[in-house]
Amino acid sequence: MARPLPDIVPIPWPPGAASPPEATEAALERAATLLADGGLVAIPTATVYGLAADALDADAVDRIFAAKGRPADNPLIVHVADTAMARGLAARWPDAAARIAAAHWPGPVTVVVPRGRRIPDVVTAGGGTVALRCPAQPVVRRLIAKLGRPLAAPSANRSTRLSPTTAGHVLDALGNRVDLILDGGPCRCGIESTVVDCSVEPPRILRPGPLARETLEATVGGPVTQGPVVEGPVTQGPAADGRAPESGATPPRSPGLARRHYAPQTPLEIATDAAARVAALVRDGRRIAWLTARTTDPQVRGLAGSREVIVVPMPEDPVAFAACLYATLHAVDRRGLDRVIIDAPPAEERWRAIADRLSRAAAKPAG
Ligand code: TXA
Numbered sequence: 001m002a003r004p005l006p007d008i009v010p011i012p013w014p015p016g017a018a019s020p021p022e023a024t025e026a027a028l029e030r031a032a033t034l035l036a037d038g039g040l041v042a043i044p045t046a047t048v049y050g051l052a053a054d055a056l057d058a059d060a061v062d063r064i065f066a067a068k069g070r071p072a073d074n075p076l077i078v079h080v081a082d083t084a085m086a087r088g089l090a091a092r093w094p095d096a097a098a099r100i101a102a103a104h105w106p107g108p109v110t111v112v113v114p115r116g117r118r119i120p121d122v123v124t125a126g127g128g129t130v131a132l133r134c135p136a137q138p139v140v141r142r143l144i145a146k147l148g149r150p151l152a153a154p155s156a157n158r159s160t161r162l163s164p165t166t167a168g169h170v171l172d173a174l175g176n177r178v179d180l181i182l183d184g185g186p187c188r189c190g191i192e193s194t195v196v197d198c199s200v201e202p203p204r205i206l207r208p209g210p211l212a213r214e215t216l217e218a219t220v221g222g223p224v225t226q227g228p229v230v231e232g233p234v235t236q237g238p239a240a241d242g243r244a245p246e247s248g249a250t251p252p253r254s255p256g257l258a259r260r261h262y263a264p265q266t267p268l269e270i271a272t273d274a275a276a277r278v279a280a281l282v283r284d285g286r287r288i289a290w291l292t293a294r295t296t297d298p299q300v301r302g303l304a305g306s307r308e309v310i311v312v313p314m315p316e317d318p319v320a321f322a323a324c325l326y327a328t329l330h331a332v333d334r335r336g337l338d339r340v341i342i343d344a345p346p347a348e349e350r351w352r353a354i355a356d357r358l359s360r361a362a363a364k365p366a367g
Pocket residue numbers: 045047048049050051074075076077110112124127129130131133153154155156191192193194195206207252253254255256257
């Protein structure tokens with residue numbers, strides 16, 4: 001018999017209340033029991049929804065890889081309730097990690113540090129470092145504290161696809177591959193956390209995200225470098241002799257920065273002259289969604305009148321843009337159109353994380 005679809009359970013915790021309502025507490029108990037039994041629970045975070053398992057249970061973590069169809073060489077982020085829990089999972093707690101955690105946790109930044117012995121190989125893909133993050137949602141930290149163990153959680157989507165920013169997106173993407181979905185409403189940031197490798201000196205941003213480089217430089221009191229854009233899939237497993245490298249000996253990397261990632265089903269194109277591109281595609285009989293902030297532009301209004309084009313207004317501010325980007329792409333994907341055209345984002349540091357996600361979403365499938 002097919003496994004049933006998971007329940008979607010809301011977990012409100014009104015600001016100011018000392019403890020969550022009874023129903024939320026009961027949902028957290030249920031989630032903690034599932035996790036303790038090796039199950040998979042989708043959790044809300046302020047960035048995107050995560051697919052969580054007990055990070056110290058290698059069999060449970062294996063299930064995450066299977067549910068996502070994720071290559072085994074792509075390590076997972078481990079979510080902690082607080083800095084003390086993070087330190088207990090690290091072989092060394094570099095000064096940069098200490099400063100970033102003190103200033104920005106709970107929050108949308110992940111630190112990569114030398115891996116402690118409690119972390120199973122499957123979590124780090126055999127590497128000598130572990131990625132740690134303390135999520136902003138108090139209710140998720142309460143779940144972790146209740147379980148008394150950290151949660152390994154990648155974004156709750158199938159590998160290379162769009163990340164989920166609502167509980168409904170998780171259900172659509174994973175269906176009965178997940179045992180329970182905790183619903184915390186739409187994610188506030190809407191794109192994945194900034195990942196900073198603190199096992200190297202100076203620290204290096206492996207994935208740009210909501211927390212900007214200049215903020216991180218102010219926090220660590222020195223330079224923070226930006227990792228090169230990885231072209232093509234990166235394979236980086238254990239050393240050739242099959243042994244895990246010494247702690248901190250692994251070269252900095254972020255295998256999840258594969259060239260194609262975060263992709264909608266509908267082919268997506270970034271256009272510097274979107275009006276011309278949309279007009280050309282319409283002449284070819286294509287049906288288009290055009291994501292643009294220039295909704296008052298006469299050219300845009302002209303094309304919006306055509307039956308082949310849906311104009312989707314996007315915010316001009318990068319923070320607001322990030323918050324609705326994936327939800328917009330999920331919605332557009334359901335229309336079964338031929339193409340998504342999106343205006344090229346401004347070449348400014350504030351838009352870096354968005355430019356990164358869009359360029360990966362636009363990359364052609366391998367092969
Ligand atoms: O906001 C987020 O970070 C979300 C929420 C659920 O926490 N999580 C997320 O996880 O985006 P995932 O697995 O989709 O992306 C994790 C990224 C990948 O690019 C992965 O390669 C990288 O972090 N990563 C994980 N462990 C690493 C390590 N030890 N060294 C370098 N990169 C690592």
